[in-house]
Amino acid sequence: MSYIVFNGKLSKRETITIDIEDRGYQFGDGIYEVVRVYNGRLFTWQEHVDRLFASAEKIRMSIPYTKEEMKTIMESLIEKNQLSEGTIYLQLTRGIAPRNHAFPANDVKAVLVAYTRQSKRPADLMERGVDALVVPDKRWLHCDIKSLNLLGNVLAHQEALDAGCYEAILHRDGIITEGSHTNVSIVSNGTVYTHPANNLILNGISRMVMLKACESKSIPYEEKAFTVDDLSHADEVFITSTTLEITPVRMINGQPVGSGDRYPIIRKLQDAFIQEIEAECGPLH
Structure with missing residues (x-):
């Protein structure tokens, strides 16, 4: 049974549902990263998280976590899924709001999703x-x-x-x-x-x-x-x-x-x- 991160919390994958008014689903309004894991450790994490925050700034999206909090969350996901070699996919969307091209109100928080995948070096x-x-x-x-x-x-x-x-x-x-x-x-x-x-x-x-x-x-x-x-x-x-x-x-x-x-x-x-x-x-x- 695999676990994913949903809004900062570890959850069993089959218990999670995505809202149809998530702006990532309706507009592609979001950003992502794919991070390699070797020996259960994140490789080049700092570069990835720096780019994630830079992408967020360019699309005027606020990330509701610090870089340090993001690393702790991803390390917990690796440990929970006992991932030794593979990848983490993580994405942030601008959040859930009635469909409208305009940005939602400031109280709408970005939605974070992340999951692991086992994969060997090709x-x-x-x-x-x-x-x-x-x-x-x-x-x-x-x-x-x-x-x-x-x-x-x-x-x-x-x-x-x-x-x-x-x-x-x-x-x-x-x-x-x-x-x-x-x-x-x-x-x-x-x-x-x-x-x-x-x-x-x-x-x-x-x-x-x-x-x-x-x-x-x-x-x-x-x-x-x-x-x-x-x-x-x-x-x-x-x-x-x-x-x-x-x-x-x-x-x-x-x-x-x-x-x-x-x-x-x-x-x-x-x-x-x-x-x-x-x-x-x-x-x-």
């Missing part, structure tokens, strides 16, 4: 790589907000799946932004390039860890936009996310990336990523 994907499809980025212009409005991402991802690919790589007028649920980086002549953290992408936490890994391994990098043509001629391409860590892209639009299955820079970054995990959460098994 070692096979990180080893062999994945295939990707390049598609137009049709999303809104506030991708830096980790909002519940993910229909554009869903449609792009499904287009990739329909083509037999794992991920969609998005572009705006020929400039690569990110993936449907990942950040995208390339390696060219030994340098890592990734789109600047502006309103056109979500500044992924794993992206941040990857850039830290570049520094620890003395790998040059630039937060600089690159084109579809740059992508097609890159020596290595990889995606980063909370669940995928650093995963190579082996094929794009049916064409092999670089020399195929040789990922010298990616392997160095993967090693450094593991070091970051173990420094914060203990040895991986």
Whole structure:
């Protein structure tokens, strides 16, 4: 029997009901985070909660918990569900109020929901790589907000799946932004390039860890936009996310990336990523 967090309290999952006038359900009016858990410990929690509060500020939503309270709640959820390796999904909506485009009154509190999911590190994907499809980025212009409005991402991802690919790589007028649920980086002549953290992408936490890994391994990098043509001629391409860590892209639009299955820079970054995990959460098994 699993437990979830509902409005700050641990409850049995089957006892919870969501109000049909929750603004997350009716408007997608809310924000979320997915946090990795290794050895029963939250990985990069501070970065996730900082981004959560930043997203809330950008949509003018008040979070009725402090960052410290949020961490205590999530740690209690991990312990209650005896989660050793997996993820926590948490979301906040603007609350429950009669359907109206205008914000509800100030006394309407945000609704917090969180649950855990067991999942192992995708070692096979990180080893062999994945295939990707390049598609137009049709999303809104506030991708830096980790909002519940993910229909554009869903449609792009499904287009990739329909083509037999794992991920969609998005572009705006020929400039690569990110993936449907990942950040995208390339390696060219030994340098890592990734789109600047502006309103056109979500500044992924794993992206941040990857850039830290570049520094620890003395790998040059630039937060600089690159084109579809740059992508097609890159020596290595990889995606980063909370669940995928650093995963190579082996094929794009049916064409092999670089020399195929040789990922010298990616392997160095993967090693450094593991070091970051173990420094914060203990040895991986």
